[in-house]
Amino acid sequence: MQAEGRFTLDKSRAMFERIAKSIAGGESSYARLKKGLELCFDRGQGSRFWDVDGHEYIDYSLGYGPLIFGHNPPEVTAAVVEAITTRGSVATFPYDLDYEVGEQLVQMVPGVDQVRFANSGTEATMAAARLARAYTGRTKIVQMEGGYHGFSDTHYWSIHPDVYSDNPAPYSPEPRPSSRGIPPSYGEALLIAQYNDRENMEMLFDRYGDDIAAVLVEPIQANSGLIPPEPGYLEFLRDITRQHGALLIFDEVITGFRVAPGGAQELYGVIPDITTMAKALGGGFPIAAFGGSEEVMGLEARNEVMHGGTYTANLVALAAANVVLRIMRERREELWDRLNTYGARLCQGIGDACREAGLRNIVQGVGPIWHIFFAKPGAPDLDRIRNYRDALAYSSVEIFDRFHDQMLRRGVYFHPYHLERWFLSTAHDERDVQETLEAAAEAAEAVAAELRAEGKL
Ligand SMILES: Cc1ncc(COP(=O)(O)O)c(C=O)c1O
Known part of the structure; x- marks a missing residue:
């Protein structure tokens, strides 16, 4: 969880500006970053990483997925x-x-x-x-x-x-x-x-x-x-x-x-x-x-x-x-037991937290990978997403972006693009799961409050 106080990415922004002078677009793979969220990496260990502003995050992006055992195993x-x-x-x-x-x-x-x-x-x-x-x-x-x-x-x-x-x-x-x-x-x-x-x-x-x-x-x-x-x-x-x-x-x-x-x-x-x-x-x-x-x-x-x-x-x-x-x-039994158990709890818990806050969503997962699709206003009443066309018809970019921002402020990172997915590693533990679910409940409430204040919910 982030320390109390203002959440700023000033050092990340300054570093990114320097990088972007020599690296076209500031990154060497498209869509690695989101505009306005130029978060620069300091170090990673296990299930967590730190940005150059000193924020600590539970990581569900895991370098786009390779870090199955977490950072620096x-x-x-x-x-x-x-x-x-x-x-x-x-x-x-x-x-x-x-x-x-x-x-x-x-x-x-x-x-x-x-x-x-x-x-x-x-x-x-x-x-x-x-x-x-x-x-x-x-x-x-x-x-x-x-x-x-x-x-x-x-x-x-x-x-x-x-x-x-x-x-x-x-x-x-x-x-x-x-x-x-x-x-x-x-x-x-x-x-x-x-x-x-x-x-x-x-x-x-x-x-x-x-x-x-x-x-x-x-x-x-x-x-x-x-x-x-x-x-x-x-x-x-x-x-x-x-x-x-x-x-x-x-x-x-x-x-x-x-x-x-x-x-x-x-x-x-x-x-x-x-x-x-x-x-x-x-x-x-x-x-x-x-x-x-x-x-x-x-x-x-x-x-x-x-x-x-x-x-x-x-x-x-x-x-x-x-x-x-x-x-x-x-260690196949032990590792996959862990990935499947934590994956199922997170998948279920994040979806429930958002639903309880009034954010209609569909969460789909298989073991250590999952995703939450937030319903946009007027979204069809689907019970599941079966393909890209369903995802296109159903997904709200705006609600996803707001949820992402609220989770980031609470020390939980997943890919900032609404059609990527969450990855779990064998390094994630009970504390990570608890903190993520607490953050999801708070973040969902915060997003719902924002939307209500703007007459969008
Ligand atoms: C299913 C799938 N195939 C291929 C690729 C390309 O892999 P790489 O980024 O290692 O070139 C990716 C990358 O995310 C992928 O998700």
Whole structure:
């Protein structure tokens, strides 16, 4: 909890101004910061971090998700320090760590017989899509509106179209580029679907089935808030892709090593042809991977499809992943019991606190990831959010922003964008949960009071 007194971010603002002189926009990844909330980081430990003004926060953003064991986890840090002081950092030769991390990963992730390492989720997804196109000899990849698979020209399409518009264009399978500078022709290799909508997917396969190389999907859609699959939806995707000779790619960059040690495919028992992984795999160090059946990965093994990178499988990343996977395997019961129990309590408690204060909302979560969607005035009476279109129709940016601000002042940080999601780590404890729920109750009351005073509630 923050100390009593005025909450200011003066030092953060001054630092950000200095940074923005040399760093374009003051940050090296879009949407990392929110305009007006240029919070500069000092240090992190466990479930908490401190900004340069000295405020302490319980962290539910966790570096966008990699910090599954919290900030600066001692065993991971020690393994990396030992690796770089005794062995170096980049070798570009095979070494024992390739074997150790590869073997553990293959044992943990059901759909992966063979794997290749990469540096980021963006790279892993690009490689997976190329592999699927090479394997099937087809061009089109189906991806979901409101999904995110990295910022590449090939996938950065239809992420959050019209998110701030009162009159969103109706859904179309035609992709829309989400940035300037993306060649329009790249869109010809994509089709856009609605997550959790079977008829929509059937329509796409009816029309374009012979051209579809793969369906690329976050098995739990985690880039439009947090949207679990409807019962049977992942099985449906498995069947329809198989029927049409297309591959199923699970982008488990967020869900992998998080909703279960073997990711969403372990949790739901649906095995994709190719899996992409990143974030939690490195416990805070930059590593990603893609893998699949021996048959599909055979194209990589025989170098029939190109994947490369100077820094792939570097010693720093593999030393981290090696210990991350070892800890997960050795302590899986205890760690996932903790993540699931605290996740459920927070998810439920935050939603209840907001409802009791009069803020209509839907909270959805799977274990250690969840999100709260606040209803905007006139929002449809939904019992759950099933896809991006629901999120668009239902979500109030204004109420989310106000709640975020009130939570920040009470020492709780989560991503400031209304369609990101909350992450929990194994470092969060009972005290964090208690303080977060107390803060949520106060924050919700404060937001409701503001809205009432303005005649908006
Ligand atoms: C589902 C998903 N795939 C891919 C990516 C891209 O990963 P990276 O930021 O490591 O390039 C992200 C990033 O948030 C993601 O959420």
